[in-house]
Amino acid sequence: MNLVDFAAVVCITAAFFLLFCVSAFVYAVDSAGKVLNGVTLAGSKQGQSVGFIDINGDDIDDKLVGAPYASSSSEIGALLVYTGNADGGFSSGPSTLLSGDDNYGFSFVNLGDVDSDGRDDFAVGAIHGNGPDVSLSGSVTVYKGGRNWNCDEGRGKVIAKLSGEGPMDKFGLSISAGDLNGDGKKDLIVGAPFNTNDPARYQGGAVYVYLAPNFASKIALHASPVNKGLGWSAATGDINGDSIPDLCISAGGRVLCYYGTQEFNPSIDDPNVLLKSSSAGFGKSLAITRDINSDGFGEIIIGAPNAVINGNRDTGSIYIVKGGTGQRTVDLNAPSPDLIVRIDGAALFDRFGASISPTGDVDSDQKPDFAVGAPMADADAFRQLVGKVYLFKGEDISGSATLSNSAAFEGFTRDQGYGTSLAAAKNSWLMIGAPRTNSDTGSVSMVDLSSGQIVQE
Amino acid sequence: MILILCVSLYAFAAEYDSSNFSSDGRKLQPAPSGHIPGKDNGPGKGTHNAGEECGACHRPDGKAPVVFTISGTLYEDRAGRKPLKGGEVLLQDINGNVISMTSNEVGNFWTYAPIASNPYAVASHGGMTHPLYHYDEMGFHPVDPNDARSWQYKAWVKSGNHIRPMVTIAPVGGSTDPSSRMSCSMHHSSMGSRGALWGTGKSTLLSYPPSHLSFKKHILPIFRNKCAPCHIPGETWTRLVTKSDFEGDPLTKIDYSKSLDLTSYDGSAVTANSTTWTKRGIKDMTAGYKGNPDSSPVLSKTRRQQNGNVIHAGGAFWSEGDKDYRAMRQWISEGAQNN
Numbered sequence: 001m002n003l004v005d006f007a008a009v010v011c012i013t014a015a016f017f018l019l020f021c022v023s024a025f026v027y028a029v030d031s032a033g034k035v036l037n038g039v040t041l042a043g044s045k046q047g048q049s050v051g052f053i054d055i056n057g058d059d060i061d062d063k064l065v066g067a068p069y070a071s072s073s074s075e076i077g078a079l080l081v082y083t084g085n086a087d088g089g090f091s092s093g094p095s096t097l098l099s100g101d102d103n104y105g106f107s108f109v110n111l112g113d114v115d116s117d118g119r120d121d122f123a124v125g126a127i128h129g130n131g132p133d134v135s136l137s138g139s140v141t142v143y144k145g146g147r148n149w150n151c152d153e154g155r156g157k158v159i160a161k162l163s164g165e166g167p168m169d170k171f172g173l174s175i176s177a178g179d180l181n182g183d184g185k186k187d188l189i190v191g192a193p194f195n196t197n198d199p200a201r202y203q204g205g206a207v208y209v210y211l212a213p214n215f216a217s218k219i220a221l222h223a224s225p226v227n228k229g230l231g232w233s234a235a236t237g238d239i240n241g242d243s244i245p246d247l248c249i250s251a252g253g254r255v256l257c258y259y260g261t262q263e264f265n266p267s268i269d270d271p272n273v274l275l276k277s278s279s280a281g282f283g284k285s286l287a288i289t290r291d292i293n294s295d296g297f298g299e300i301i302i303g304a305p306n307a308v309i310n311g312n313r314d315t316g317s318i319y320i321v322k323g324g325t326g327q328r329t330v331d332l333n334a335p336s337p338d339l340i341v342r343i344d345g346a347a348l349f350d351r352f353g354a355s356i357s358p359t360g361d362v363d364s365d366q367k368p369d370f371a372v373g374a375p376m377a378d379a380d381a382f383r384q385l386v387g388k389v390y391l392f393k394g395e396d397i398s399g400s401a402t403l404s405n406s407a408a409f410e411g412f413t414r415d416q417g418y419g420t421s422l423a424a425a426k427n428s429w430l431m432i433g434a435p436r437t438n439s440d441t442g443s444v445s446m447v448d449l450s451s452g453q454i455v456q457e
Numbered sequence: 458m459i460l461i462l463c464v465s466l467y468a469f470a471a472e473y474d475s476s477n478f479s480s481d482g483r484k485l486q487p488a489p490s491g492h493i494p495g496k497d498n499g500p501g502k503g504t505h506n507a508g509e510e511c512g513a514c515h516r517p518d519g520k521a522p523v524v525f526t527i528s529g530t531l532y533e534d535r536a537g538r539k540p541l542k543g544g545e546v547l548l549q550d551i552n553g554n555v556i557s558m559t560s561n562e563v564g565n566f567w568t569y570a571p572i573a574s575n576p577y578a579v580a581s582h583g584g585m586t587h588p589l590y591h592y593d594e595m596g597f598h599p600v601d602p603n604d605a606r607s608w609q610y611k612a613w614v615k616s617g618n619h620i621r622p623m624v625t626i627a628p629v630g631g632s633t634d635p636s637s638r639m640s641c642s643m644h645h646s647s648m649g650s651r652g653a654l655w656g657t658g659k660s661t662l663l664s665y666p667p668s669h670l671s672f673k674k675h676i677l678p679i680f681r682n683k684c685a686p687c688h689i690p691g692e693t694w695t696r697l698v699t700k701s702d703f704e705g706d707p708l709t710k711i712d713y714s715k716s717l718d719l720t721s722y723d724g725s726a727v728t729a730n731s732t733t734w735t736k737r738g739i740k741d742m743t744a745g746y747k748g749n750p751d752s753s754p755v756l757s758k759t760r761r762q763q764n765g766n767v768i769h770a771g772g773a774f775w776s777e778g779d780k781d782y783r784a785m786r787q788w789i790s791e792g793a794q795n796n
Contacts, residue, residue: 043540071539102538128538134678135662136678167677168678199721199725199727200690202690349520385506415506439504
C-alpha cells in the first residue's frame with residue numbers, strides 16, 4: 001500500500017465513522033452507579049422506555065433502558081445497555097451507553113431484522129432531537145443491531161435518522177413497529193403528538209409510517225377536523241385474520257385501526273375500525289394480541305388510564321375489543337357485542353391501563369397473555385404511588401373478567417411509577433420500568449412471569 | 458455585588474401598581490424583592506411526580522394527606538428538556554404580600570400558604586361559575602370579596618437575574634370547586650398543552666451559525682420555544698378575566714394572543730362564530746427591518762428597555778448578547794426570509 005492508498009483508506013475510515021458511527025460510547029460505572037463518565041443518571045428517569053435486542057452480536061438479547069433525562073455537559077438523554085448472559089441474566093451495571101439528540105431514550109422499539117443481515121435492528125426516539133431541515137422537532141434514529149453494532153468502539157451503524165416536521169412536535173414520543181405492507185420487514189410508526197399541520201388544529205398531532213427497509217418513504221397521518229390528538233400511542237398486529245399486521249392509533253378519545261395491505265396507504269378519516277369511548281384517556285395505550293376468544297381474530301386492548309370509576313378519577317380501565325373483518329364503528333359507551341370485556345382498575349389515581357404489553361403465551365395454554373401497568377397504584381400505606389403491574393392470562397379473559405383474574409406485581413418503594421413501561425423478553429421474563437424511582441432517577445426490574453418471581457431488581 | 462445591584466435596579470425599575478390588576482396590567486409589574494426566596498415552600502421532600510397535576514391528589518379529600526394551595530413543576534425552557542432546580546415562583550397580592558416558592562431538584566414547588574382566587578373571575582368555558590373558594594388553616598370556604606387575600610395576585614418566575622411575569626389569565630390558586638383543584642402543571646408541563654412552565658434565559662439551540670440562518674432550522678424553534686404559549690393560531694379570546702376587568706364590563710373578553718400567530722411565518726386565518734379574521738405572523742413582526750433589526754417589533758418589544766422597563770406583557774426574553782437574540786437579529790438583517 002503506497003502513501004496515497006493509505007491516506008485514502010484513512011479518509012474512507014474517517015468518513016465511515018462520521019457518517020455511520022453517531023454518538024455512542026463505552027462507559028464505566030462509578031462506585032455509586034450514578035455517573036457514567038460524565039453522564040449523570042440522577043433524575044434521568046431510567047425506565048421511561050425498556051426493551052431487548054442483541055446489540056453485541058453474541059446471539060443473546062441484551063437489556064436496553066431509556067434514560068431520557070440523563071445529563072452531561074452537552075447532551076440530555078441516554079440509552080443504557082446491560083449485556084445479556086448465557087444464563088438468561090444481564091450484567092449488573094450498564095456496559096454501554098448510547099446518546100444522541102436531546103431527550104434521547106424516551107422511546108425504543110425492536111424492529112426485527114429489517115436489513116436482512118440476520119440480526120434484529122432497533123430505533124430510539126429523542127423527543128427534542130433535530131433534523132436536517134428543522135431543529136427541536138424530535139428525532140428517531142434507526143440502528144443496525146447485532147455484530148454491526150460493535151464497530152470496535154461501541155459505535156453503531158445508522159440505517160436512518162428521521163425527524164419531525166416542526167419545532168417541538170415531540171416526534172418520537174411514541175414509536176412502534178409492524179409489517180403493515182406484508183413485505184416481510186417491519187415498518188416504523190412514529191407519533192408526534194404536538195405537530196400542527198393546519199393552524200385550525202393547533203397541536204393536533206400526527207402519526208408517520210416509515211416503510212422498511214430503508215425508511216426513506218413515509219405515510220403521514222395528520223390531524224383532521226374529526227380526528228385529533230394523534231401520536232400518543234400506536235400498536236400493530238393482525239386483527240382481521242389476513243396474516244398482515246394492522247395498525248391502530250389513538251385519536252383523542254377514539255382509536256382508529258387500518259388494515260395492513262400490500263398497498264398500505266391509509267387516510268386519517270377512513271379507518272377500517274373506529275372505536276369510541278368517553279372514558280378519560282381512552283387510547284393512551286394500545287396493544288394487539290393474538291386471538292383470545294377463539295374466533296380466529298386477534299384482539300385490540302385499549303387503555304383508558306384516566307377513566308373515572310365509581311367517582312374516582314384516574315382509576316383507569318382497559319377495554320378488550322374483538323378483532324374481525326370489514327368496516328366497523330364500535331361505540332363503547334353502550335353495550336356492544338364487539339366488546340369482550342372492560343376491566344377497571346382498583347382505586348383512585350391508580351392509572352390502570354397506562355401501559356399494556358402482550359407477553360406471549362406464558363402458561364403454554366395456546367392463549368395469549370398480557371400485562372397491564374398501573375404506575376400510580378398504592379401497595380400499602382408505606383408504598384404510596386409505587387405502581388403495580390397486572391398479568392392477565394388469556395384463558396381467564398371472558399365477559400365477566402375483573403382485576404381479580406390477574407396476578408399483581410408491585411414496586412418496592414414509594415413513588416416509583418412501577419409499570420410505566422413494559423417489555424416482554426423471549427423467555428417469559430417481563431422488564432418493568434419505574435422511571436420515578438428515587439426522585440426520578442428511575443429503575444427497572446425483571447419478573448419471571450412463569451414463576452411469578454422477581455429475578456432481577 | 459454588581460449582579461445583585463443590577464437585579465435590584467431591575468426590580469425597582471418600575472413601580473408596583475396596586476390599583477392595576479387587570480388581565481393586561483398585572484403582567485407588567487416589577488417582581489418583588491427583599492424577601493427570603495422559598496420562604497413559603499411547603500414542608501417535605503416533594504420529589505415525586507414532577508410534571509404531573511399536583512392538585513389531582515393534593516386537594517381536599519384527595520389521595521394525598523396534605524392540600525396544596527399552589528404547586529407545579531419548573532423547567533429550564535418551554536420544551537421541558539430539563540427540570541429547573543432553584544427557580545423561584547413568586548406571587549404578590551394586592552396589598553403587596555409576597556409568597557415565594559423555590560423549585561427542588563426535580564423542579565417541583567408547592568405551598569400551603571393561604572391563597573385564594575379573584576372572586577369575580579369568570580371561567581371562559583362556563584360563563585359565570587360557582588363562587589370561588591379560599592383555602593387556609595381553617596379549611597375551605599367561599600372567598601370573601603372584602604378579604605384582600607382573596608383578591609388578585611400577580612405572579613413571576615425567576616431564575617438568577619432572569620425574571621418573567623407569568624402571563625396567567627386564570628386566577629392564581631383557588632378554584633371554582635374545592636374538589637377539583639388545579640396546579641400550574643395542568644397546562645404547563647413538559648407534556649402540557651402550553652408547554653412547560655419555564656424560567657431561564659437558556660438559548661433555544663446550543664449554537665447558531667454566524668450567518669445564513671434558516672427560518673425553519675434556527676428561527677422557528679425560537680418562536681416556538683418562547684412565544685407559542687400565547688401567540689398561537691386559532692380562537693384565543695377568553696372570558697377568564699379579573700375583578701378589575703369584570704368591574705368595567707362583565708362581558709369583557711381579551712385575546713391573549715394579541716391577534717398574533719407566531720408559530721407561522723405568514724400568520725393564519727381564524728374562524729369562530731361565523732367570523733373569519735387573520736392573525737399576523739412572524740413575517741409581520743420581522744420583515745422590513747433589514748437595516749435596523751433591533752427596531753423590529755419582535756426584538757424591540759421583548760428586550761428590556763434602557764430604563765429597565767419591559768414593553769412586552771410576557772416579560773423580557775433576552776439581552777442583546779444572548780444567543781437567541783443574536784440569531785434573530787442576524788436572520789432579520791438577512792431579510793427575514795422564509796428559508
